[in-house]
Amino acid sequence: MSLLHLENFGNVHALPILHYRMEFAHLVREAFDRVRPDCVAIELPGTIEAQFLRGVRRLPELSILAYGAGGQTVFLIIEPADPLVEGARLALEHDVPLHLVDVDIDRYPSYPESFPDSYAVQRIGLKPYYDEVVQVARRTPPAIEDQRRERGMAYRLQQLSATHERVLFICGMYHLERISQLFHEPLAFPHGRVKRGDVSLSNLHPECCHEILAEHPFLSALYELRRSPLPEEERPSGATLRKSFHAFELILGGKKEVSERAVLDESVQRSARHLGPEGVMPDRQRAFLCLFLEAARHYAQETGEQVQFWQKRTFFRFARNYALLGSMLLPDLFQMLAAARSCVDDNFAYAFFRLASFYPWQKDATDLPTLRVSADDLWGGARKIRFRPKEQRKSKGLNGLKMLNRKREARPGEWIDGFDPSGICSYPPEDITIEAYGKNLKKVGARQLSEEQSRSEPFTTSMLDGIDMRETLRNLHEKRIYVRENRRVKSEVGCVVVIFDEDRGRTRFPYCMTWHGEHDQESDMAFYATEPAGNIVGPGISRCEYGGFILSYPPRRMSDVWSDPDYRFALTKGEKLLLAALDYSLEKDVIYAAPKPPRSYIKQLAARLGRRIVYLPLGSLSPLTLKKLRIFHILFGRDKRDIAKDYIW
Structure with missing residues (x-):
């Protein structure tokens, strides 16, 4: 079943999207293959084009674009799972002209937008999903700023359609219906800013990825890996997070020390292979299962304890119910971390977080300045969760995370010297x-x-050891009280x-x-x-x-x-x-x-x-x-x- 749906007006093939959602980034790829456009238009202003394209060319390394507007700083994260970024990336890879057709407005109102969970597209397809969003959008009159932007985009699409045969337009679904109606009307050149001199592009610090990416780093890494053919899996794998060694291996000189980064990278690659055939939309639910199983693997290697089946079942039930409280089908990273800590323990939650926040390609030193940005800077709020990997009594002047600072061998095989069978x-x-x-x-x-x-009997002359409420209620029809005699075993x-x-x-x-x-x-x-x-x-x-x-x-x-x-x-x-x-x-x-x-x-x-x-x-x-x-x-x-x-x- 094809999940793709395009709105066509004139020679414009429009794809309705939600920003920063993996499912819609994949639909952009499908739309590009189906339409074979000779022009791609995306819902971004042309005033940021130069720095935006520079950030797209840096992928899979993540970038953050910033500029001032209305006395505030506007941030645009350039990440692989964003459909607008995917559209620009495909255009560059196939040498197709790319146009940023939105209108640059200094003051744009911030108001909450409630959309169904993007995972629904995986199950029902884009057409019924888009129809439901359109029904809600019709009941909400657009702001003046939205009307300016929509008229500007419709005007520029008219210009592109006159010079190209097939135009692929990638646009937020809240605006698309009104743009398609304006496309057939006579429009004037849009009024807006035509140049910006304060646009800057920075490298995103690796430690910020889990906090500000719309899709958490593990999911973004899976999407990035599946954009190109996956390498064949190497068997057997020697990667392990456990730093202990087998005694006979120590005698022979010890194992090679495998870095934590190499182990996490292997987990990401293994999960990317398990998401299904190449070219098929990655299933977010299966990706979460892969994340859980890989975290359980690391947890077992580090602690020697296995995640039991009942813990796995409780984890997914807890996470599902937590997501439903927010009217979502699947949980976000914070909700999964809360489930991991509650249903297994803090050690597992830390292993889960470490893998979920891992993005293999990001570095803290590049040709661009590196920027640290927090969720408070972008969204104006954050949810915090703390891990206590081991119940240690924290004394003054001591690090409470003792398990992270335990002693290591000075040389492979050193500890085998201490054996006295x-x-x-x-x-x-x-x-x-x-x-x-x-x-x-x-x-x-x-x-x-x-x-x-012990035995129970109807009350006659003695209360014995007290009233047996269970037996009394069971025989309520007899209208008698039962008493219990506790017989201690000698x-x-x-x-x-x-x-x-x-x-x-x-x-x-x-x-x-x-x-x-x-x-x-x-x-x-x-x-x-x-x-x-x-x-x-x-x-x-x-x-x-x-x-x-x-x-x-x-x-x-x-x-x-x-x-x-x-x-x-x-x-x-x-x-x-x-x-x-x-x-x-x-x-x-x-x-x-x-x-x-x-x-x-x-x-x-x-x-x-x-x-x-x-x-x-x-x-x-x-x-x-x-x-x-x-x-x-x-x-x-x-x-x-x-x-x-x-x-x-």
């Missing part, structure tokens, strides 16, 4: 956290058992098993370990996790991720779970940990927190052993706590405990 140990603050969580799970399990043993809870991932493929969590508590306040522990050599964060310090673990108290009783032949019939690593918990528990009840309940065979085996499995669905536990608990560190040597705090964040 014979002295492997844990990081004490993490031991305290996990022991406390195990005790909390025991309380949760005991409370669940008590609730299962049994204590023994071992605790927590399974994050069953690792059925047996490849994601290959590292299996059993270690004993160092004192009477610690449990014996068996776990399976990611390979320690895969993420080295300090000298003899590796960062790992649990797949699952067991806590058994009292300590120094557990033999190696992973080589025990009694558990060889277990189907998964998580099931092997559960069998060990049934064996080593001194109490009847065993806590099992996992995404899925255990097999019925394991429950029968537990009954024969005189044990009872208390299953806690992993989804019923705090996801934020589980997220923090899942990451731990292995120290190769007890001497590393003194320096670990400088490398663990």
